[in-house]
Amino acid sequence: MERLSDKLSENILSKFSMDFLRNQVLKNAYGNDDTVIAALDPRILLAWYLFFGLVPWFVNELPFLLGCFLLVMVTTILARVAGLVLFLFALGVFSQTGYLFLVTLLFGGDASAVMPLLILTLKVATISLASVTVFSGLDPDRLSNGLMWYGCPERLSFSISYAYRMLPMLMEEFQNVLLSYRLRGNPPAHETLRGKVRYLIYQVKIIMQSFYPLMLNTAKRSRTTVEALELRGYRYAAVNQTVKRMKLAALKVSYNDFLFLAISFLCVALSVLCCTLF
Amino acid sequence: MSTMQKQSAAQSQKLMVFVLTMSLYGLATLFTELIPKFQVGIVEFSVEYFLFIPLTLAMLFDPLSAALGAATGELVFSEIMLGQFGGLGELEKFLTVTIGVYIAGRLVRDPRNRGMVGAAAIIGTAAQLAMGTVVDILKVQFAVEDFEAVAGLPESVFATEGFAFLNDLLFSGILFCMLPCVYLVPKLYGKIEPLLGMQPRTENSAVSGINPKTIAVCVLGFVCAIVAELAATAGLSLIDWEAEWAESGTAVAVGMVVAAVIAIAVLVVMKKNSERKAAH
DSSP: OHHHHHHHHHHOOOOOTTTHHHHHHHHHHHTTTHHHHHHSSSHHHHHHHHHHHHHHHHHHHHHHHHHHHHHHHHHHHHTTEEEHHHHHHHHHHHHHHHHHHHHHHHHOOOOOGGHHHHHHHHHHHHHHHHHHHHHHHHHHHHHHHHHTTTOOOOHHHHHHHHHHHHHHHHHHHHHHHHHHHHHHOOOOOOHHHHHHHHHHHHHHHHHHHHHHHHHHHHHHHHHHHHHHHHHHHHHHTTTTTHHHHHHHHTTOOOOOHHHHHHHHHHHHHEEEEEHHHH | OOHHHHHHHHHHHHHHHHHHHHHHHHHHHHHHHHOOOOEEEEOOOOOOGGGGHHHHHHHHSSSHHHHHHHHHHHHHHIITTTTTOOTTTHHHHHHHHHHHHHHHHHHOSTTOOOHHHHHHHHHHHHHHHHHHHHHHHHHHHHHSSTTTTTHHHHHHHHHHHHHHHHHHIIIIIIIIIIIHHHHHHHHHHTTSSSGGGGOOTTTTTOOOOOOHHHHHHHHHHHHHHHHHHHHHHHHHHHHHHHHHHHHHHHHHEEEEEEEEHHHHHHHHHHHHHHHHHHHO
């Protein structure tokens, strides 16, 4: 039995290695270009998100919320989102409202608290899934183009493109610095409880210290980046309307986009119908 | 001419600080988002745990660029990249992180003074956490219908939020914001600035110090965060009114369904037609 639990914890720990995290994030960013959702126009998807990200907050009818939830669930499946992201979503939604429910019981609430909390959970879940669909289903470049079309600051679309390109490198560098600190360090024994606490403090200290070389390295890198951007006239191009128009010329709305909107509208209409019937 | 050149140099250096803070803080928040939160007793290690990165950089460089970079980094790396973008809630987080880091950066006149750095770090963290707590309480009050009517819910929300605030400030704030800042800021001072091609901050450089204008801007930002929540209540009554109107006629809903079905049918036919044209 002990061996089994040892094996289980080892398995979970090995799953959460740095490489696993990196792969999941990369897969999420670039791994699903060929899905139905990724082929849609980013502007249409953002407008769609605006509806499903805002309206559920203001509506309290259960059938409507259920209908919206089912729709965004289907779109999430279509977008083929990476497993880790879905796991984080489930953890986030249920730990938050579950915790609130437990504390409510502690303060003398009863089963009547379940209904509002269930509605709250449904709202949060719908909104999160809509955002998972749009922001993880879309290619980063298409996403930043879509945001730019809506007049978001150029700084934001630059940040998105930069983040997706630089992230693998940054993660690798962080890992290397951390490993070199570990190689040189001498961790305290962690068999007893005291040792475990000291081991934890040691780990946290190492992470803090590894930010010292990391900050210096990243400073050098960001200077190189900005100098390269300046050479190409980035700051002037960012505010120039002609450049913007050229950049956004590739966006095109097709029948598929309208079809997607119409099907979503049908779902919403059906759930509104249910609201009026019951 | 020379003033223009100086101006443009300062602009690109601001961009450097922005990129630097964005990548570092974004990476850190990405890790905290990916690694499940772990709890030791009553101490919870949460996201505020890496706030020392933007705090350190805001004390060494231009506070506003560092603050905006940190907020953007968090938004892009941990929210948009992982698909956890939460709409309205993110605006509030963006503003509170920006204000907290900005205040801390403005407070420090001399980065070599450890006492000043520590105090600024804890004040900035406290400001960020306090604003987050207020907005969180408001959010639950607006989202749950009949907030006062559910037995035990109001007290529980105040208690959990208040407890989380104190917990975060006393444990994460001191351990993960104040101590690393006190360690990192004097150590990096004079070493990291030449890498970005600028002069280290001195007591009489323009960026430090809190004046009424700064406070006014910060308060304005916080009001914006609250207005986002108040807009939620205004919208609440609007949609409620619409729902009542829809209740009076099931026909309207049926009409919507029929319209949607017709739209889908027309679109499918049009798509088929255009595909056939393309094939010819």
